[in-house]
Amino acid sequence: MKDFIAKFTRGKFSILFLILFVALLYTVLNNGVMPLVMSIVKSDAFFEKEAEEEQLGKIENKTPRIGYALSHCKDAVKYEGDLSDAAQFLDEKSEAWALGNRHYIIRSTVRIVDQEKGQVDRLFACKVRMIADNEADPNSWSILGVDFNEPSN
Incomplete structure (x- = not known):
């Protein structure tokens, strides 16, 4: 050195x-x-462009898009939760949140019949994403996750 x-x-x-x-x-x-x-x-090279502007957070008024999202969530809950046809979805208790970029969280209640307790309300949450422009088309939605809470009385 x-x-x-x-x-x-x-x-x-x-x-x-x-x-x-x-x-x-x-x-x-x-x-x-x-x-x-x-x-x-x-530049915008690294940013994903949002398809549309929408209010983020809790959605107070039910829009047709949220209605379609809820129906797809119900289908996913029926499939993943192994629910019988007697299960009732209580749509009036549903809540929705917009996360941005067409991602939504839907929370609602399903009433199931338990052998020991009778009718039991069970909460579920679902995260969905609208991947195409036709919100009425089931192929336009992607279910990102479904979660159940424990039964409550």
């Missing part, structure tokens, strides 16, 4: 070339590379 430093400092212009090289690198970085990086970062 001492030999390298000795050779480096021995030349007349070595330190001057080092300083010029560092200054050149700094100038190229500030005037060439960084503006290019900043223009790419400011």
Whole structure:
């Protein structure tokens, strides 16, 4: 290492070339590379465009889209929860939240018949995403998850 430093400092212009090289690198970085990086970062290249603007959070008034989302959730609950045909979905107790980018959480109640307790209300939640433009088409919806709470009285 001492030999390298000795050779480096021995030349007349070595330190001057080092300083010029560092200054050149700094100038190229500030005037060439960084503006290019900043223009790419400011562009929309990395952002998913939202299909439409919608209010995020709890949805107070039931829209047709939420009605379709609820019906697809009910189908998923019937399938995943192994519910009988006698199960009643209480749509008036349903709630919906918009998460943005056509993602929704639907929470509602299903009334099932328990052998020991009789009729039992059971809460469920479902996360859905609308993946196409036709909200009435079942293929336009994707069920991302279904969850049941324990039966309550």
